[in-house]
Amino acid sequence: MYGGGYGQQSYFDQQMQRMMEQKQLKDFMRMYSNLVSRCFDDCVVDFTSNKLNDKELTCVNRCTLKNMKLNERIGQRFAEENAKLMEDQARMGQ
Amino acid sequence: MYGGGYGQQSYFDQQMQRMMEQKQLKDFMRMYSNLVSRCFDDCVVDFTSNKLNDKELTCVNRCTLKNMKLNERIGQRFAEENAKLMEDQARMGQ
Amino acid sequence: MYGGGYGQQSYFDQQMQRMMEQKQLKDFMRMYSNLVSRCFDDCVVDFTSNKLNDKELTCVNRCTLKNMKLNERIGQRFAEENAKLMEDQARMGQ
Amino acid sequence: GGMGGAPGGQMDPNAQLAAAEQEMEMVTDMFARLGELCYQKCLLQRYSDEELTKAESVCTDRCVAKYFQVNREVSEKLAKYSQANQQ
Amino acid sequence: GGMGGAPGGQMDPNAQLAAAEQEMEMVTDMFARLGELCYQKCLLQRYSDEELTKAESVCTDRCVAKYFQVNREVSEKLAKYSQANQQ
Amino acid sequence: GGMGGAPGGQMDPNAQLAAAEQEMEMVTDMFARLGELCYQKCLLQRYSDEELTKAESVCTDRCVAKYFQVNREVSEKLAKYSQANQQ
Numbered sequence: 001m002y003g004g005g006y007g008q009q010s011y012f013d014q015q016m017q018r019m020m021e022q023k024q025l026k027d028f029m030r031m032y033s034n035l036v037s038r039c040f041d042d043c044v045v046d047f048t049s050n051k052l053n054d055k056e057l058t059c060v061n062r063c064t065l066k067n068m069k070l071n072e073r074i075g076q077r078f079a080e081e082n083a084k085l086m087e088d089q090a091r092m093g094q
Numbered sequence: 095m096y097g098g099g100y101g102q103q104s105y106f107d108q109q110m111q112r113m114m115e116q117k118q119l120k121d122f123m124r125m126y127s128n129l130v131s132r133c134f135d136d137c138v139v140d141f142t143s144n145k146l147n148d149k150e151l152t153c154v155n156r157c158t159l160k161n162m163k164l165n166e167r168i169g170q171r172f173a174e175e176n177a178k179l180m181e182d183q184a185r186m187g188q
Numbered sequence: 189m190y191g192g193g194y195g196q197q198s199y200f201d202q203q204m205q206r207m208m209e210q211k212q213l214k215d216f217m218r219m220y221s222n223l224v225s226r227c228f229d230d231c232v233v234d235f236t237s238n239k240l241n242d243k244e245l246t247c248v249n250r251c252t253l254k255n256m257k258l259n260e261r262i263g264q265r266f267a268e269e270n271a272k273l274m275e276d277q278a279r280m281g282q
Numbered sequence: 283g284g285m286g287g288a289p290g291g292q293m294d295p296n297a298q299l300a301a302a303e304q305e306m307e308m309v310t311d312m313f314a315r316l317g318e319l320c321y322q323k324c325l326l327q328r329y330s331d332e333e334l335t336k337a338e339s340v341c342t343d344r345c346v347a348k349y350f351q352v353n354r355e356v357s358e359k360l361a362k363y364s365q366a367n368q369q
Numbered sequence: 370g371g372m373g374g375a376p377g378g379q380m381d382p383n384a385q386l387a388a389a390e391q392e393m394e395m396v397t398d399m400f401a402r403l404g405e406l407c408y409q410k411c412l413l414q415r416y417s418d419e420e421l422t423k424a425e426s427v428c429t430d431r432c433v434a435k436y437f438q439v440n441r442e443v444s445e446k447l448a449k450y451s452q453a454n455q456q
Numbered sequence: 457g458g459m460g461g462a463p464g465g466q467m468d469p470n471a472q473l474a475a476a477e478q479e480m481e482m483v484t485d486m487f488a489r490l491g492e493l494c495y496q497k498c499l500l501q502r503y504s505d506e507e508l509t510k511a512e513s514v515c516t517d518r519c520v521a522k523y524f525q526v527n528r529e530v531s532e533k534l535a536k537y538s539q540a541n542q543q
C-alpha cells in the first residue's frame with residue numbers, strides 16, 4: 001500500500017483484534033462465574049452459619065483446582081478434535 | 095434509483111433486515127447446540143470406549159429426529175398462542 | 189461551563205445512560221422469564237387438560253409473590269456484600 | 283405486541299431498532315425456555331422410536347397452552363405487586 | 370471495583386464504555402446465578418404460602434454471604450494457580 | 457472451518473466481521489456446553505483430592521471425542537431432514 005508501511009493494521013484487523021480481546025475477557029469471565037457457581041453448589045451444604053466451615057473451605061479449594069485441570073484437559077482435547085474436524089472439511093473441499 | 099422511488103429500502107429497513115438475519119442465524123445455532131447437548135446427554139452413557147457404539151448411534155439419530163419434530167410442534171403451538179395473545183392485546187386497546 | 193451550558197451531557201455520559209437503561213430492561217426481562225419458567229416448572233404437573241386447574245393457579249400466584257420476595261431479599265444482601273467488597277478493595281489500595 | 287410488549291410511540295430510529303431487538307430477544311428466549319420445559323415434562327427420554335407418540339404430542343400442545351397461561355398469571359400478579367409496592 | 374474488578378486507567382472512551390459494560394454484565398450474571406442457587410438451596414418449592422418463612426429468610430441471608438466467600442476463595446486460588454503455571 | 461462452519465466468500469468487511477464473531481460464538485458456546493456435560497458425566501463431585509484421577513482423565517478424553525461424534529451425527533441427520541422437508 002502506498003506510503004502505508006510495515007506494521008500498520010487495517011481497520012478490519014483492528015476491529016478483529018478488538019473483538020478477539022473482548023471475546024477472551026468474556027470467555028474468562030464465563031469460566032470464572034461457572035467455577036464459582038459449581039464450587040458453591042458442590043461444596044456449600046450447611047446453612048446454620050454465615051461463614052464457610054473448614055470442610056467447605058477445603059472442598060472449595062480442591063474444587064477450584066480440580067475443575068481448572070478439568071477445563072484445561074477438555075481444552076486440549078477440544079483443540080485436537082477441532083483441528084481434525086477442520087482438516088476433514090478441508091479435504092472434502094468444503 | 096432515479097427519482098427515489100419504488101423498492102428502495104430506507105436505512106432503517108436495511109438495519110432491521112440485517113438484524114433479523116443475524117437473529118435467525120443465532121436462533122438456528124442455539125437450536126442446533128441444544129440438540130447436540132441434549133442427544134449427547136440422553137444417549138451417551140458408556141465411557142469405556144472413545145467411539146460411539148451401535149446403541150448410542152441409534153439413540154442419537156432417533157433423538158435428533160424426535161426432538162426436531164418436538165421443536166416444530168412447539169413452534170406451531172407457540173405461533174398460534176402468540177397470535178391469540180396479540181389479538182387480545184389489540185382488542186383491549188393496548 | 190463556558191459556551192457549554194449547564195445540564196448538557198457529554199457523548200460519553202449519554203452512551204453510558206443509554207447502556208444502563210438497556211441493561212435494566214434486559215435484567216428485568218431475564219428476571220421475568222426466570223419467574224415464569226420457575227413457576228411453570230414448580231406448579232404445572234397435570235397434562236390431562238389444557239387449562240390450569242385451581243391448584244395450579246393458586247400455586248403460580250404464590251410462587252410469583254414468594255419468588256419476588258426472595259429476589260428482593262437476595263438483592264438487598266447482594267448490595268450489602270458488594271459494598272463491603274468494594275470497601276475492602278479500596279482499603280487494600282486496589 | 284406479543285409476549286414482549288415493548289411500548290411503541292415516537293422514538294428515534296435507533297431506539298426503535300433497539301426496542302425491536304429487545305422484543306425479539308424476549309420472544310426467542312421464551313421460546314427456548316418453553317422448548318426445554320416441554321421436553322422435560324412431555325418427552326420420555328428413551329428414544330425407542332423417532333416419532334412423537336400420541337401421548338407426547340398431546341402433552342406438548344397442553345404444555346404450550348399452559349405456559350402461556352402461566353405467563354399471563356405471572357404478568358398480572360407482578361403488575362399488581364409492583365403497583366402495591368410503589369404506593 | 371466490585372465483583373467484576375475491570376482495571377481502570379487511561380483508556381479511550383469507547384474502551385471505557387466497553388469495560389463498564391463488561392463489568393456490569395459480570396455483576397448481573399453473578400446476581401442471576403446467585404438467585405438460582407439460593408432458590409435451590411433455601412426454598413421449599415411447595416408454595417403452601419406466599420411468604421418467605423423465617424427459616425427460608427435466614428437461609429437466604431447466609432446463602433448470599435457464603436456465595437461471596439466462595440467467590441473470594443476461588444478468585445485467590447485461581448490467581449495463585451495462574452501465577453504458578455506461568456513460571 | 458471448524459465447528460461453526462459459516463460460509464466464506466466475497467462479503468463486505470462488516471458482514472465478514474459479524475460472521476467471524478458468530479462462528480467464534482458458536483465454538484465457545486459448544487466448548488462451554490462440553491465443559492458442563494463432561495463435568496457431569498466424568499467428575500465424582502466429591503473432591504477428596506485436588507487432582508483428576510486416572511479414571512476421570514480417561515473419561516474426559518472419551519467424553520470430548522464422543523461429543524464431536526454426536527455433533528457430526530446430528531449435523532448429518534439434520535441436513536438430510538431439512539432437505540427432505542424442503543422437497
